[in-house]
Amino acid sequence: MKCRTMKKVLTKSLCMLAVFLLATACGKEDDVSQTNNNEDSKTSYVYLKKYGVEIIKVSIQKEEFVYSLSVFKGGNNTAFEGNVKISAWTEEELTAYNKNKGTSYVSIASDLYSVTPERQTFTKEQKSLNFDVKLIPEKLLKVIGENTKAEYVIPLRLESEDVEVKANRQDLLLYISLEAPMLKFAFYEKTVFVQEESTSFNVGTVLNYKIDGKASGSQWDFTSELVVPENASELVTTYNQSNKTDYELLPSGAYDLTEKVHYNINDTKAETTVVIDRNKMEVKYYLLPLKLSTPSSNVVMCDNGILYCLVSRSYNNPIIAFSAPDPTVIHTDDGYFYLYGTEDTRNMPIYRSKDMVSWEYMGTAFTNETRPIWEGEHSLWAPEIRHFDGRYVLYYSWAKWGDEWNSNVGVAVSDSPTGPFIDKGCVIDAQDMGVQNSIDQFFYEDGGKKYMFWGSFRGIYVTELTDDGLRVKMNADGTPVLKKRICGNYFEATNIYKKGEYYYLFASIGSCCEGAKSSYTTVVGRSKNVLGPYLNKTGGDMLYDKYEVVLKGNSVWAGPGHNSIIQVDDDGVEWLIYHGYKKLEADNGRVVLLDRLHWTDDGWPYVKDLAPSVSSLIPVFR
Incomplete structure (x- = not known):
C-alpha cells in the first residue's frame, strides 16, 4: 500500500511540474530580488521583470499602443546608482536565436516603434524603473499586411555600463499579435x-x-x-x-x-x-x-x-442522371448524338446531345400505339441504333424476365432519329435459332456483310443478316447461312470495335441489376477476324470464358457495363458510354456514364483506374 501511495504522489508531482513548465515556456516574470543564493548575496545587478517571449495584442482600434517594460534591482545590495537602457538586437543575433530555438521570427523595423526614455538612471532609493515601448497600429498594419504569414517581434535587451545585468534576465521578445480585420x-x-x-x-x-x-x-x-x-x-x-x-x-x-x-x-x-x-x-x-x-x-x-x-473543360458523371440502361449512341448528319436506352422510361427513351456531355430528353422511340405487339406484351431492352440505306434502323430486345425461350430480337425503322419508329417484327427468334435468351444484339458491318452478334449468359453467337438488315440470311433449306458461337456463358452485351488490325469484342460479365451490389464488369478480347477466335492477353479464348478487364465498380460506382458502340471525337480520342449505379443513389437506377478509352502500348483498351471517373476532360468537337 505504501508503494502504491508513493507512486500516486510521485505521478501527481510530475504532472504538476509538467504543467508549470508548460505555463512558463513563453513569457516569464520573475522577482529575482526574493532569491537568497550565494551569488545574489555578493552582487548587485539589474534585470527585466518579464523576459523571454511575451505576446502583446495590438488593437487597430487604438491610435497608439504602449507596452510598459519594468527593470528591477537585485542582489544583496540594492542601494546603488547606475544608468540602464533598452536596446534592440542586431539581425545577426535574431538569426542566431531562430536557429537555436527553431523559430522564424522577423524583427520589426526600428522606425515602427520607440522606447522612451532612451535611458534612465537608478537612484539609490529606487527599486525599479519603467520604459514604454510605443507602437502606432496603423503603421504596423501596413508592414504586417504585406506578409501576413510572418511572425513579427520586437527583440529588446537590457544593457548597462554601470552595473551588472543579470544573465538570462536581460532579453525580451515582444511577439506582436495584431488585432486587425x-x-x-x-x-x-x-x-x-x-x-x-x-x-x-x-x-x-x-x-x-x-x-x-x-x-x-x-x-x-x-x-x-x-x-x-x-x-x-x-x-x-x-x-x-x-x-x-x-x-x-x-x-x-x-x-x-x-x-x-x-x-x-x-x-x-x-x-x-x-x-x-x-x-x-x-x-x-x-x-x-x-x-x-x-x-x-x-x-x-x-x-x-x-x-x-x-x-x-470537364464534365461530371453521370452524363444522364436518369435511368437509361444499355445505352446505344449514333452520331448523325445534323451534328447531334442520339442515345437510346432500355425502357425504364416506357417505350424506350431518346436523348440528344451536341457534345456527348449535355443531353436533352427528346421523347421515346415508340408510343403505346406504335409499340411492338408480336408474341404479346414484352419489355423493350438493349436498343441498338444504326443508319443505312437512307433510314434509321433500331434493333431491340423483345424480352420477358425469366422466360428465356420467349426473349427475342426485333427491329423497327424510321426516317428520323427521333422516330416515329415503325416496327418490322422479329429478327432473331430464340426457339428458331436454338439460342436461349436471345437478347443484347449488336449489329456490325464488315467486308460488305451485315452481322448480328447476340446472346446473354447462354453463349454469344453471330449470324449474317440480309442486305436490308431486317432478317437472318438463310440457306435454301431454311437454315441460317451462319450461326457460330464465339463466347462462353460468362458474357452478355456484346460490342465490336475495329482498331488497327484487331477486332475488339467488348462484353459484360456479372450481375447487371442489383443496385449497389451489382457486379457488372466490362471486359474485352480481340481477334484478327471478325468471327473470332477472341483471345485475352495470354491467348485464352472467350469461348472458354477468358477475358481482360476494361472497367469495373469501385467505392462510388457499381455495375459499370453494357457499353454503346465506341465514339471517336475530333482529336481521335475514343469514348465509352455505358451504364452503372451510383452506390449512394442506387434508387435512381442505371444512369449513363462517359469515360475516355485508353490503350496500352501493346494494344489493349482500358478505362483509367479500371473504374468510372467522377469527372474528366470533355470530348473535343470543333
Whole structure:
C-alpha cells in the first residue's frame, strides 16, 4: 500500500511540474530580488521583470499602443546608482536565436516603434524603473499586411555600463499579435468545370476580426480586389511538383476579375464572381492562382494565402442522371448524338446531345400505339441504333424476365432519329435459332456483310443478316447461312470495335441489376477476324470464358457495363458510354456514364483506374 501511495504522489508531482513548465515556456516574470543564493548575496545587478517571449495584442482600434517594460534591482545590495537602457538586437543575433530555438521570427523595423526614455538612471532609493515601448497600429498594419504569414517581434535587451545585468534576465521578445480585420478566402482550392461559353463561379471570403477578444463583423464599408499574383507561373510549377499534376497557367484572356469583393458594415463574409470564357481555353487542365489585394479601407489586411482554381473543360458523371440502361449512341448528319436506352422510361427513351456531355430528353422511340405487339406484351431492352440505306434502323430486345425461350430480337425503322419508329417484327427468334435468351444484339458491318452478334449468359453467337438488315440470311433449306458461337456463358452485351488490325469484342460479365451490389464488369478480347477466335492477353479464348478487364465498380460506382458502340471525337480520342449505379443513389437506377478509352502500348483498351471517373476532360468537337 505504501508503494502504491508513493507512486500516486510521485505521478501527481510530475504532472504538476509538467504543467508549470508548460505555463512558463513563453513569457516569464520573475522577482529575482526574493532569491537568497550565494551569488545574489555578493552582487548587485539589474534585470527585466518579464523576459523571454511575451505576446502583446495590438488593437487597430487604438491610435497608439504602449507596452510598459519594468527593470528591477537585485542582489544583496540594492542601494546603488547606475544608468540602464533598452536596446534592440542586431539581425545577426535574431538569426542566431531562430536557429537555436527553431523559430522564424522577423524583427520589426526600428522606425515602427520607440522606447522612451532612451535611458534612465537608478537612484539609490529606487527599486525599479519603467520604459514604454510605443507602437502606432496603423503603421504596423501596413508592414504586417504585406506578409501576413510572418511572425513579427520586437527583440529588446537590457544593457548597462554601470552595473551588472543579470544573465538570462536581460532579453525580451515582444511577439506582436495584431488585432486587425483580416480578409481571407473561405477556401483555398476550387474546382471549376467550364461547360458553357461563359461560365461564372463564386469565390467566398471571410473577415476575421475581434474586438476585445470577441468576434465582430466589419466596422467599415469596403471592397477588395482579386488579382493573379505576379509569380503565378512559379506557383503553378510548385503546385504541380507538390501534387504530381501537369496543370498549365490559365491564359490571361480566359478570365474576368473585374467584380470586387464588397463588405458592408457588420458583414462577416462576402462573395465575388469570376467569369471564364470557354472559347479562350483548350481542352486541358488549367490552374488559376488568385489572391486578395488592395482593400479600400486602410485598416483591413488581406491574407497572403493563394486560392488555387482548378479550371478545365470537364464534365461530371453521370452524363444522364436518369435511368437509361444499355445505352446505344449514333452520331448523325445534323451534328447531334442520339442515345437510346432500355425502357425504364416506357417505350424506350431518346436523348440528344451536341457534345456527348449535355443531353436533352427528346421523347421515346415508340408510343403505346406504335409499340411492338408480336408474341404479346414484352419489355423493350438493349436498343441498338444504326443508319443505312437512307433510314434509321433500331434493333431491340423483345424480352420477358425469366422466360428465356420467349426473349427475342426485333427491329423497327424510321426516317428520323427521333422516330416515329415503325416496327418490322422479329429478327432473331430464340426457339428458331436454338439460342436461349436471345437478347443484347449488336449489329456490325464488315467486308460488305451485315452481322448480328447476340446472346446473354447462354453463349454469344453471330449470324449474317440480309442486305436490308431486317432478317437472318438463310440457306435454301431454311437454315441460317451462319450461326457460330464465339463466347462462353460468362458474357452478355456484346460490342465490336475495329482498331488497327484487331477486332475488339467488348462484353459484360456479372450481375447487371442489383443496385449497389451489382457486379457488372466490362471486359474485352480481340481477334484478327471478325468471327473470332477472341483471345485475352495470354491467348485464352472467350469461348472458354477468358477475358481482360476494361472497367469495373469501385467505392462510388457499381455495375459499370453494357457499353454503346465506341465514339471517336475530333482529336481521335475514343469514348465509352455505358451504364452503372451510383452506390449512394442506387434508387435512381442505371444512369449513363462517359469515360475516355485508353490503350496500352501493346494494344489493349482500358478505362483509367479500371473504374468510372467522377469527372474528366470533355470530348473535343470543333
